Amino acid sequence: MPDSRAPPAPTRLLAVPGPIAALFNRVPLAVYPPNDLPLRSPSSETHRDTPILYVFTTPDGARTGAPSFNPSCLKWQTVLKIARLPFSTAPSTNHASPTGALPFLLPPPSAIPSNNLPIPSGDTLFNHVLAHAPSPVPRSLAEPLSTRQEAYLSLLDARLRPAFLYSLYLTPANTPVLSALYVDPTSSAFFVRATLLRQVRHAAESEILKTTRRGFLDVEALYADAQSAFAALETLLLQGISASKTDADETKTGGPTSAPFFSSSDDDDDDDEEEAGLFDAEVFAYTNIILDQALCWNDTRLADLLRRFPGLVAHRERMLATYFGVA
Amino acid sequence: MPAFELHVWGPAFGLPSIDAECLAAIAYLHYTLPSSEWTLIPSSDPSLTPQNRLPALRSTASGTWAAGYDAVVSHLAHETTHHLDVELTDAQRADAVAYSSYISSHIAPLLDLTLYALPRNWTQTTRSAYGAIIPFPLTWTVPIAQRAAAVERVSHLVASLPLSDGNDDAAAQKDLSALDAAIKHLPTSRKKGILEQMAPAEAATIRLHAMAVDALSVLEDLRRHTAQNSHDSSPTNAETSSTNLRLLRPGQVTSLDCLAFGYLSLAASAPVPQDFLRKVLTTRFPALLALATDIKRTCLETPGTLPWTPYAVRDTMGGTRILVRFLDDVLRVTPTLGDLYATEHRRRAEIGTADGSFLDKRTAALASGALALGSALTCAAWWYRNLPSFGLRSQTWVAGGAGAGRLAEFGALGAMLDFSLAGPATGHGAEHQQNRIVEAEVGLD
Known part of the structure; x- marks a missing residue:
């Protein structure tokens, strides 16, 4: 095909007018830089200097650093706050986590590839916090839990958690809360939502049955267990206040703090600023969610039980004010 | 006429029951009530109560049931004036609640591991112990169900443990070909780590040992704390006196002591081949072992013989009941139907506590749904059988x-x-x- 090799002879009709040819000669007018990777992809940021904690939260909550609405996420969020480790939160789901459970911490980008790996919650995260906190970690947080605190910690898992799960997942009146928190953000499709709701409910049910070792969901017994757990925790908290008061009476007379922390119970404080510890974070993780008005609980039975124990309520408020800046 | 019946799992390992909570309840009742006021029935039948759990306490006057150790204790306190925890201070009562929940969430898994999850212990000790306490056809179903429930409870621990029967090494060596065997004997330059050199069973034992020490030291700390407080008040006590062998109040038995006795004595008495728990108890925590022995003496032996009564339904009704239980167990492990059956059974128990009506709208809907589905399936099957088969010319x-x-x-x-x-x-x-x-x-x- 010889025609294609030689350019066709210019005809007057089809010739491009001069100004337009000049314009097209300047195309492309501008070459844009390539698009950035999505913001959530780890390698997109090279200049981020704070770690990100991926938790269950809303986009608004992530922007303002509000407490998460998931107990285990809130526990670690509080631990990081107590350690004064600067971090930001990001909404996420279990599927995004390397271990299959939130929360996990993504450290700031580093030249060493192994330092870029996400840190799952648990002892690894705790050690990371201890190692990377800017100022010395409060003694209350760095010290291991006493054996008595370990025993009281089992109250949260064995007695309070089943009642909490029942109240959130299985109480029909609280279905809107459950949907708004865990189901609706996942998908907008009706069938996906319905299936997911059924799945999380079934999981909660089997978890309760496994923990309580009863043959069926005995609602009254669940709430009675929760109440006994609250009562025992309240007693432990007030023991702390009486112990620290006897110390305080000798040194300074007035102005006892409004509510004590669990960790400040047994030994006298050298520093004037009282700090919370791991145990406080564990308790606060449940009490804050139970008492949070913003979640719009319809069935407030668990919250009503908790409000009978003013020490725990005051503890929650003090934690909120101290570490989350909520008055 | 005794006022209470206590239904428990039957005796094993020289103890009155094979279950820790049952042991605790027996000790509690025997210490609290005179023998004329209650009877001990080794029925080994958890389906007596909707909670599906033993120990179960029935008061003969009102006919009400309470299942589980906590419920038994509070039921007894409610029906009579007997309560071992009345004199506790608020702090001690809080401790009782916290430590009892600690025992059932941290020490109970250790027993589940020892008696049920470790394969060698299960086949050599626990399964035969169950065989001695339940009637014949149930020996095929009940122990398996008990084991499945226990393994499910400790699944989070078992997942991280390299459990094996110990026969794996022999089986692996049998499979080696001559070439593999020769290669295995060649010296390798690479040094193995300590954990790699150990057999998986040994590595598991180390992990189990550490878990047991962690869990039991919490209890030991409480005992030592209580003993020190009693020394402050009366320093004349000897270290070995029974005053120091209590968890909450020196020299006084509480419900927490009975609960700890149940778990510790079972751990110390079960003659299992993989006995990490018994070793930890005897070597690291002799005081806790002494506590269990002392509670056993105080609560089980000193008040006299236990008021054993044979399980009453041994006549024709008994045979029917055993058969019903057997069918029930079989139905529960049927692949798809079993889940549906268990769920429906449970839901019925939940409704039963609410209003007690037997035939409600839900049941009617369920029955009509099953009927419609069944007839539809029958029609479909008949239609399908009349179709020409596919693939034939x-x-x-x-x-x-x-x-x-x-x-x-x-x-x-x-x-x-x-x-x-x-x-x-x-x-x-x-x-x-x-x-x-x-x-x-x-x-x-």
């Missing part, structure tokens, strides 16, 4: 219709003749309607 035979001439019956030649004599056939549509599909197996190669 179907052949069409045209019967001589009204429009075809008589010569058409003589094959192709007849048809040709018929056509040439009578002209084209007219009734094509009618013929096609008379076609029949006939199944025929045709070999294809």
Whole structure:
């Protein structure tokens, strides 16, 4: 095909007018830089200097650093706050986590590839916090839990958690809360939502049955267990206040703090600023969610039980004010 | 007439029961009540209560049941004036609640591991112990269900443990070919780590040992704390006196002591081959072992013999009941149906506590739904069986219709003749309607 090799002879009709040819000669007018990777992809940021904690939260909550609405996420969020480790939160789901459970911490980008790996919650995260906190970690947080605190910690898992799960997942009146928190953000499709709701409910049910070792969901017994757990925790908290008061009476007379922390119970404080510890974070993780008005609980039975124990309520408020800046 | 019946799992390992909570309840009742006021029935039947759990306390006057150790203790306190924890201070009561929940969430898994999850212990000790306390056909179902429940409870611990029967090494060596065996004997330059050199069973034992020490030290700290407080008040006590062998109040038995006794004595008495828990108890926590022994002496032996009563339903009703339990157990492990059955059973128990009506709208809907589904399935099956099977070549035979001439019956030649004599056939549509599909197996190669 010889025609294609030689350019066709210019005809007057089809010739491009001069100004337009000049314009097209300047195309492309501008070459844009390539698009950035999505913001959530780890390698997109090279200049981020704070770690990100991926938790269950809303986009608004992530922007303002509000407490998460998931107990285990809130526990670690509080631990990081107590350690004064600067971090930001990001909404996420279990599927995004390397271990299959939130929360996990993504450290700031580093030249060493192994330092870029996400840190799952648990002892690894705790050690990371201890190692990377800017100022010395409060003694209350760095010290291991006493054996008595370990025993009281089992109250949260064995007695309070089943009642909490029942109240959130299985109480029909609280279905809107459950949907708004865990189901609706996942998908907008009706069938996906319905299936997911059924799945999380079934999981909660089997978890309760496994923990309580009863043959069926005995609602009254669940709430009675929760109440006994609250009562025992309240007693432990007030023991702390009486112990620290006897110390305080000798040194300074007035102005006892409004509510004590669990960790400040047994030994006298050298520093004037009282700090919370791991145990406080564990308790606060449940009490804050139970008492949070913003979640719009319809069935407030668990919250009503908790409000009978003013020490725990005051503890929650003090934690909120101290570490989350909520008055 | 005794006022209470305590139903428990039967005796094993020289103890009155094979279950820790049952042991605790027996000790509690025997210490609290005189023997004339209660009877001990080794029924080994958790389905007596909807909670599906033993120990279960029944008060003969009101006929009410309480299942589980905590419920038994509070039920007894409610029905009588007997309560061992009355004199506790608020702080001690909080401790009792916290430590009892600690025992059932941290020490109970250790026992589940020792008695049920470790395969060697299960086959050599626990399964045969169950065989001695339950009647015949149930020995096929109950121990397996008990083991499955226990393994499910400790699944989060088992997942991280390299559990094996100990027979794996022998089996692996048998499978080695001559070449593999020769290679295995060649010296390798690479040094193995300590954990790699150990057999998986040894590594598991180390992990289990550490877990047991962690869990039991919490209890030991409480005991030591209580003993020190008692020393402050009365320093004349000897270290070994029974005053120091209590968890909450020096020299006083509480419900927490009974609960700890149940778990510790079972851990110390079960003659299991993989006995990490007993070793930890005897070597690291002799005081806790002494506590269990002392509570056993105080609560089980000092008040006299236990008021054993044989399980009453040994007549024809008993046989029926055993059969019903057996069928129930079998139904529960049926693949798909079992889940549905268990869920429905549970839901019924939940409704039963609410209003107690047996036949409600839900049940009616469920029954009619099952009926509709069953009939639909039957119809579908009947229809399916009448379908021609797929993949068979179907052949069409045209019967001589009204429009075809008589010569058409003589094959192709007849048809040709018929056509040439009578002209084209007219009734094509009618013929096609008379076609029949006939199944025929045709070999294809």
